[in-house]
Amino acid sequence: MPVEAFARYLQNTSVSLFLQSQSAWLWPLSETVHFIGLALLIGATGFFDLRLLGFMKRVPLTVARQFMPLALFGFGLNLTTGILFFVAQPYQYVVNWAWWGKVAFLLVAGLNAMFFETTQGARVLAIGAGDDTPLIFKVVGALSLLAWFAVLYFGRMLPFFA
Amino acid sequence: MAFLEWLQHLPVFVTIAESGSIWGYPTILVLHTVGFVFVVGSALIINARLLGLGRLAPLSEFGLLFPIMWAGFTVNAISGFILFAIAATVKAAQAIFWIKLSLVAMALVVTVPIVRIVKGGGEQDAVPARGRVLAVMSLVAWTGAIVAGRLMAYIK
Numbered sequence: 024m025p026v027e028a029f030a031r032y033l034q035n036t037s038v039s040l041f042l043q044s045q046s047a048w049l050w051p052l053s054e055t056v057h058f059i060g061l062a063l064l065i066g067a068t069g070f071f072d073l074r075l076l077g078f079m080k081r082v083p084l085t086v087a088r089q090f091m092p093l094a095l096f097g098f099g100l101n102l103t104t105g106i107l108f109f110v111a112q113p114y115q116y117v118v119n120w121a122w123w124g125k126v127a128f129l130l131v132a133g134l135n136a137m138f139f140e141t142t143q144g145a146r147v148l149a150i151g152a153g154d155d156t157p158l159i160f161k162v163v164g165a166l167s168l169l170a171w172f173a174v175l176y177f178g179r180m181l182p183f184f185a
Numbered sequence: 186m187a188f189l190e191w192l193q194h195l196p197v198f199v200t201i202a203e204s205g206s207i208w209g210y211p212t213i214l215v216l217h218t219v220g221f222v223f224v225v226g227s228a229l230i231i232n233a234r235l236l237g238l239g240r241l242a243p244l245s246e247f248g249l250l251f252p253i254m255w256a257g258f259t260v261n262a263i264s265g266f267i268l269f270a271i272a273a274t275v276k277a278a279q280a281i282f283w284i285k286l287s288l289v290a291m292a293l294v295v296t297v298p299i300v301r302i303v304k305g306g307g308e309q310d311a312v313p314a315r316g317r318v319l320a321v322m323s324l325v326a327w328t329g330a331i332v333a334g335r336l337m338a339y340i341k
Contacts, residue, residue, distance in 0.1 A: 066226025082242040183211040
């Protein structure tokens with residue numbers, strides 16, 4: 024498998040070896056940050072998704088969207104710490120199918136959000152206080168919740184599917 | 186402690202700890218993580234609103250997040266008790282475990298007046314100064330609980 028060869032190569036680079044040598048403090052710190060990022064990411068995204076589904080209708084959709092910078096900040100934290108985990112121990116991840124599940128649902132969540140922003144973003148302005156959302160908004164919201172909780176599931180199951 | 190020994194050796198907890206099935210210990214951990222996101226995710230949004238984000242939406246509408254928070258809290262009280270019980274003698278000896286529990290208790294105490302402020306908000310958008318102080322206290326307590334919870338795996 025070329026991907027396994029790449030992982031073996033990466034794991035022997037100086038940057039990976041350095042991260043491995045610092046793991047005693049770096050791993051607990053990064054895991055803690057990864058969990059804080061998770062709460063920010065799914066907390067704010069989930070809130071927006073619930074409004075897309077038609078809950079909390081008195082919150083205009085543009086106002087619900089004002090919480091999304093919290094999600095982006097959480098995503099930034101988790102992308103950074105996630106890359107750190109991967110660079111330090113790439114081999115254990117690429118041979119773990121839970122990790123591939125996590126990556127797959129990250130892609131689903133990302134493409135879903137991209138689809139929404141590019142094709143529906145302008146319609147967000149039209150959903151004011153008390154307004155219900157169109158069906159496509161509900162589908163996007165449901166898919167987003169499903170994808171992010173699947174990311175959480177496979178992430179948490181990483182140690183058990185190794 | 187005899188009680189902790191007894192608890193830990195109850196057949197149900199021995200089974201969860203030692204079955205090796207993904208429906209045992211790993212699933213309890215997943216539930217604890219999902220419950221955590223429900224609780225802290227809801228608290229995050231409500232606290233951010235109290236601190237001024239999204240102030241164009243009525244405060245009381247954010248009270249609809251409380252059922253999600255309580256559902257998550259119920260899941261975590263139960264899953265947390267199971268996670269404690271399967272290793273009761275070890276966890277009870279960890280200072281960091283008691284720090285985590287204290288921080289969760291603090292967060293709960295702070296949530297009581299927050300519920301009152303949010304539900305009493307009606308159509309009003311304004312948040313009393315006390316609401317902002319409580320929001321900061323809630324964020325600090327939940328963040329501390331996350332840190333302590335994570336460190337339980339490292340500080341024995």
